[in-house]
Amino acid sequence: MLVNGTKWLDTDGNPIHAHGGHMLQYDGYWYWYGEDRRDNIYVSVYRSKDLTNWEFRNHVLTTESKTEPIRVRTDLKLKNEDEETPVAAGADNADSTKRRRYKINLERPKVLYNKKLNKFVMWAHYENGRNYLCAGCAIATCDTPDGDFVYHGSFNPFGYMSRDCTLYQDADGTAYFLSASRDNADMHVYRLTEDYLNVEELVAKLWQGEYREAPAVMRREDGKYFIYSSYCTGWAPNQGKYAWSDGINSRFSLLEDFGDDTTFRSQPAFILPLDTEQGKQYIYVGDRWSGSEYFSSSYIFLLIKFDEKGMPYITWNDNFELDPVKGYTEL
Numbered sequence: 001m002l003v004n005g006t007k008w009l010d011t012d013g014n015p016i017h018a019h020g021g022h023m024l025q026y027d028g029y030w031y032w033y034g035e036d037r038r039d040n041i042y043v044s045v046y047r048s049k050d051l052t053n054w055e056f057r058n059h060v061l062t063t064e065s066k067t068e069p070i071r072v073r074t075d076l077k078l079k080n081e082d083e084e085t086p087v088a089a090g091a092d093n094a095d096s097t098k099r100r101r102y103k104i105n106l107e108r109p110k111v112l113y114n115k116k117l118n119k120f121v122m123w124a125h126y127e128n129g130r131n132y133l134c135a136g137c138a139i140a141t142c143d144t145p146d147g148d149f150v151y152h153g154s155f156n157p158f159g160y161m162s163r164d165c166t167l168y169q170d171a172d173g174t175a176y177f178l179s180a181s182r183d184n185a186d187m188h189v190y191r192l193t194e195d196y197l198n199v200e201e202l203v204a205k206l207w208q209g210e211y212r213e214a215p216a217v218m219r220r221e222d223g224k225y226f227i228y229s230s231y232c233t234g235w236a237p238n239q240g241k242y243a244w245s246d247g248i249n250s251r252f253s254l255l256e257d258f259g260d261d262t263t264f265r266s267q268p269a270f271i272l273p274l275d276t277e278q279g280k281q282y283i284y285v286g287d288r289w290s291g292s293e294y295f296s297s298s299y300i301f302l303l304i305k306f307d308e309k310g311m312p313y314i315t316w317n318d319n320f321e322l323d324p325v326k327g328y329t330e331l
Helices: none
Strands: 019-026 029-035 041-048 055-062 079-086 097-103 105-114 119-127 136-142 150-155 165-169 175-181 186-192 199-206 212-219 225-231 240-245 256-258 267-276 279-288 298-303 319-323 327-330
Touching: 019 267, 019 279, 029 105, 041 105, 055 136, 105 165, 119 165, 165 212, 175 199, 175 212, 212 279, 225 267, 267 327, 279 327, 298 319, 298 327
Parallel strands: 019 105, 212 267
Antiparallel strands: 019 029, 029 041, 041 055, 079 097, 105 119, 119 136, 136 150, 165 175, 175 186, 186 199, 212 225, 225 240, 240 256, 267 279, 279 298, 319 327
């Protein structure tokens, strides 16, 4: 049994640090990636065969990760230096000032498998660690889902700001990157190149001036696409909303309410699709943030249901069981 909104532990008994994360199914396992801001870590990954018991696998991206340029001109820095205090006169030090290294910010890491490269490709939101002005995206790759990712740097897609983000892989393998732009006022949808290492086209600018963040995408079996998102209220939860379309790069509907007025005290992380004995299921996975105690932030998993018009909704339940075959069962 799993309990929503509580601290979840891995198989070693340690808290799972996969905030703002994403799941990928590969070779019999589910891999759960997410933010891990402890020490020199940026992104960690866990894996499971049953979606209930999660084994820690690796800190896949850290301040010490290998960096490697790609054809896109990017900023490859994984840590920065900041001047502190002058060294005392006569000190045995070649530098005249002490310097400290500080981390950049990598948020909402999402990973897809690219068949063309035979690599796992990560996209994330990048900030420089001193302020929130860079508003860029960052890319990393690896030959395995839980190995040491190589960092390929950050950039602004077509020169636009890029903050809260997600990846979506369509049935034909085409990948899309969604990110909040223009100081979060608009949501941009980019089609990626075949290798997932660059944006190819800005295919949509959604909800101009409506300030949406934390996007999560799914496609239902009837062909309808849904984007879930939150309003911009910092760490505080707010009323989630969704919109639908007949194509990821087509016109989307107006935004409609999703969940209660705080989305059950959560913010969208991703949608988990499952082919189960009960049929196709879609699980809303949300972060329950704790701004004052980030590392105590937890997760909620809720079954997305659909009304007679085919529109999605969620209801609260404390306890549930989750299995790739049996699916999501409310307790």
